Amino acid sequence: MDKNTLSHDGTYLAYESAGRGPVVVLVSGAMSTGATVAPLAAPLSERFRVVVYDRRGRGASTDAGPYAVEREVEDLAAVIEAVGGGASLYGISSGGALALRAAASGLPVRHVAVYETPYAMSEEELAARARYTENLTRALAEGRRGDAVELFLRLTGLGEATIQGARQSPMWAGMESIAPSLAYDDAVMGDGGVPRELLAEIRVPVLSIAGDASPGWMREAARAIAESVPRGTYRTLEGQTHMVEPDVLAPVLADFFAR
Template identity: 35%
Template sequence: MQTVTSADGTTIAYDQVGEGTAGTVILIGGAFSFRKFKSMVELAQALADDFDLTVLNYDRRGRGDSTDSPGVYDAANEIADIAALVEAAGGKAALFGWSSGAALALLAAKQVPGVTEVVAFEPPFVVDTKHHVPPKDLERKLHPMIAEGKRNKTVRYYMTKAMGMPALMVAVMRLTPFWKDLAATSNSTAHDWAVMKPYMRGQQLVPADWNDITVPVLVLAGERTAPLLIKGSKAAAEVVPDAEFAELPGVSHNPKISLLAPAVGEFLTRAR
């Protein structure tokens, strides 16, 4: 484990996988994800082994070994965390983002010098009202839950109200060993919401908001994922100036890394 210090003093923990000659990519997880999450570890290893990339796999603030900024939830802070990681990588790095991490990667590409490419896997933009739209004041209940240490309640609330998962599905998840990891990262959901709130209102993305992205972008969605995520991914590809969209056969929002990694690695090495 290595660390960098973000602009506000938060410590960001990361693992470096590989010392490739094809460039560096920083992996950005989505809600409840963390650097030791099995899929993130597998993706980092696959990109290092199969594509000669140096991979930085990090804990977003409030997760794993990274510290937090309790009560202060601003997407700008997470963008600053990425800037610190890019600097640690020598001043240049690509970004891979998964779910809310994909939205964060796109936002960072607008502001962080040295970002070279972006792969955005299923950014959960809610661009119409045909699917679940989170309540506008979601943080009014979320923030007090976090402040009071109600981790299990926070997981349930965020999954059902922000992510739109059926309550029964979440209840079943409560019985699995994985729930402890969800609870451990639950406080970080306020950071996720700070990133996603402007883009989950059931409104179309505004092209002018994304014009500052000047690097190559690949937006990916799985053939077997939820229609909301496919729709949001396509919308992202339409508004980002130099973006392409690809749908991956047999892939869901929880993909087999053997199907996801080739699409990511091939784009990054081709872009170079």
């Protein structure tokens, strides 16, 4: 990240941009930095000025704390102001929930596209999210960052063998370093259910996307988002999972942001 801006509470936010044209800001999800969504910037930068930033508490960004979801909305406001004062947003996973909250708050946003924002679609899933929040809060309060990462990986559906393999991998130290930010994504997701009243306040066009090879509940959640906003569109991408291919996603986003 070669640039930075200052958020309202004194947090330094690292960002970089590429391309020319209308601004598009990419918002990463849990356990990720701006580098995670950077591969999407290259194809989009042929038509847009694409901005990638590290959310607070990860990558090259700082974290003035204490945390509140409103601070992350202010972070997005600071990034948008730094790059011209208006933007379209793309958020993946829980980053989509943040992008939707930002649009509902009245930020100068033109379009919002989200990919597989993982809202719970059943009472069983809501109960699992509540248990996750409780266990995550305890693990982080006790300084058990590795356990916090394990809790998140289980929530995403990874098996125990895969999780234990990840613990032995070179990437584990980096995952533990940003483990406190798991609480931020958990807060952004609210109680885990679709926030229909909040979504109804969004006045800009919203494109909600899912991969047709992802679990059915993710497609249901994506459809529910599109149905809950006044100007929503739902779309699936053939053969795609939660690890969506940038070259498949980029043309869809480009067509939407160009409207």
